[in-house]
Amino acid sequence: MINKVYPSPQAALDGLIRDGITLMVGGFGLCGIPEKLILALRDSGAKNLTAISNNAGVDDWGLGLLLQTRQIRKMVSTYVGENDEFARQFLSGELEIEFVPQGTFAERIRAGGAGIPAFFTRTAVGTPLAEGKEHHDFEGHTYVMERWLKADVSLVKAWKADTVGNLVYRKTARNFNPMMAMAGRVTVAEVEEIVPAGYIDPDSVHTPGIFVDRIVRTVSVKRIEQRTTTPRA
Amino acid sequence: MINKVYPSPQAALDGLIRDGITLMVGGFGLCGIPEKLILALRDSGAKNLTAISNNAGVDDWGLGLLLQTRQIRKMVSTYVGENDEFARQFLSGELEIEFVPQGTFAERIRAGGAGIPAFFTRTAVGTPLAEGKEHHDFEGHTYVMERWLKADVSLVKAWKADTVGNLVYRKTARNFNPMMAMAGRVTVAEVEEIVPAGYIDPDSVHTPGIFVDRIVRTVSVKRIEQRTTTPRA
């Protein structure tokens, strides 16, 4: 029987990473990122990568690590504020970036996974992000056509997996991971726990195993960007 | 505070049903249909209804009941095989029908809920169901443009709700209910159990309460169309 469980992040990426490929990387800020797979990706040394990810990490964590090593040539993102190295490479022209509104970003990735090459949205109509794209009127409103996004490899983070690849996410660490799992030609999931098939309630599966090719268990660091608290009265 | 819980199917439909409106009705065959809401809809006496539902029930259950009373003028469905009265009205021209491929049906409803007026799919290209529709080539393949579906009122069936409208479905009774809950201007959910807010794990909510306006608890009949079993050895 097919074994989807890999012993290490390095092993889980074995044979998948080449110069110039397009990757999707899950996470919102540093929340729900496949942190150890990103480290393994850095250690692979692959260059000229296109990274589709909501953010670009911070200087020394998340995708920021691959900016330090200049392995990323292009990013497709919605917001990249928290990263000095990003700003430097972007302003110097070393790094190409495609900004996408966040809802359009999520939907384009879902479309890539669902076999929908294009869809229409009102988001961004009349703004620079809709310029040069096809427009279409429906029921008296103008919409812009947006294309699907797909990846050679998707790296996602989940809380729990079973051995056949079903995934469950935890709280807001879910974010873009489920759609990215669908839109990768190969999807690798980094998880905190792996249970036998049958140990996840089939009604509670977030990502069915069909979308997941490889699984690796790691111990998460889970860095927090903005630790905000309420003082106890 | 807003009370979403209604005491009866009749009360849950109060003020929503008028002649000529468009309804979505959840279910696949007789599995996961809002059975008591359908009875209340029949008892409302509303006529000239458009029903968007995967199937048309059987002669004496599900939407078949509204065919008996000739309250439905048009159906948007994927398959309607199990209903003699349907066949009679369809062949006599009393009933209009729009057949939609099932995946396109699901996606058009999701699009209606997600604010996407149109999308492209390869499904049905070259067949009668794509005739007269806009086509577009992407990456060397031809796709047909499909439009969103929306409803004045969506009637859905879930297993469990909390008092603020979060829904959990059970097994394959989920089917089209989650998308329909999103695509109704008003959504009424028939459920088997209502629990206080906070009693459903937020990670296990299938339909967030934002998509649900009214909830009613009923005792389900759950008729089975094809009872198929394995004999115990």
Place this chain on the structure above:
Amino acid sequence: MPLTRDQITRRAAQELRDGFYVNLGIGMPTLVANHVPAGMQVWLQSENGLLGMGRFPYDDEVDADLINAGKQTVTAVPGASFFDGATSFAMIRGGHIDMAILGAMEISEEGDIANWMVPGKMVKGVGGAMDLVAGVKRVVVTMEHTTKKGEPKIIKSCTLPLTGKACIDMIITELCVMHMRENQGRRRFEVTELAPGVTRQDVERATAAEIWWSPDLKAIEA
């Protein structure tokens, strides 16, 4: 001797690979599930929202909330998942299902398929068939080679309204196995295997389409 229905589906089961995600159509294709080789894990998808369909339930296991796309009561295997129709067809349309095995009324020599309506007869609808033939990676048809009246079903071009264009990859009938091949821009089915005792002439008589013959013609083992 032409294959029985059981043998046709047994031959179809030889196309399965370990770990495949497969959608089986209603009727004869359903029987393929009985022939999954031992030790092989094949995930059956039912487009109404189940991945990991199991056997029919024992009498005391029957659950009205657990049915397949044919509306039959079924069970779910360990590792199964339930999901909504949009996700189900994201799997299908998005090319995540490795194989669909379906029936057909007509197939054209270029791989078009018609299997959902007969003009003049009551149309019941198309269900998920158009999505399956358009979206699944590999579409295999299991069917009788001819109609009940003995007329060919593999024909130059379909006379019935299409379910999908140029989407069939393989046909298994009681007479033979055919694979869609492309050669210098032309697409035709190539016969690669014959049922025991069935001749080239038997197949040609029962077929009204241009077909190609494999130089390496074998006997079906099923």
Place this chain on the structure above:
Amino acid sequence: MPLTRDQITRRAAQELRDGFYVNLGIGMPTLVANHVPAGMQVWLQSENGLLGMGRFPYDDEVDADLINAGKQTVTAVPGASFFDGATSFAMIRGGHIDMAILGAMEISEEGDIANWMVPGKMVKGVGGAMDLVAGVKRVVVTMEHTTKKGEPKIIKSCTLPLTGKACIDMIITELCVMHMRENQGRRRFEVTELAPGVTRQDVERATAAEIWWSPDLKAIEA
């Protein structure tokens, strides 16, 4: 006397209704959450995948997996739900969110908004702002009436790249409250409330757009 930031957000909170689903932008709009009237249930949506955002956590409740769209650690209230980004923006784009309260750099007299980039400065991206202004039923802006240099932010047409066209329904500043009105095909903001002690001339001096004046001008109560 012009309103304080606290008073601006207090006035904005008066736009909330029981049962509303609301998205609050980063910065001043976040403060609106502090002024939800007692007994009213307002559901805060955070577009990274949370409906039912609660207060910041106590120190021992902090959970790296539970943040808001500003990447701050938060809590979830009873009845909350978590979901993916596609579902989150289905709520937003699909018109299910009753109200968004956002900041702005510029607003045009027809209700265009610019709040995501300044040419020549490092562009950080647009996040969910374009989706919110295009999709949410009612978009309310809370902001200072002028820039730090005292230049009007409500102007004839935006000079900065737009976030959305003709999408702002209401503006609340330290000087006044304005509602978008349509009259004979023209759309302009109508001033309906003035801050205590603020005059019509104060507003007109701080505004570089055609605005209308309500015949029923009131004092802001906040």
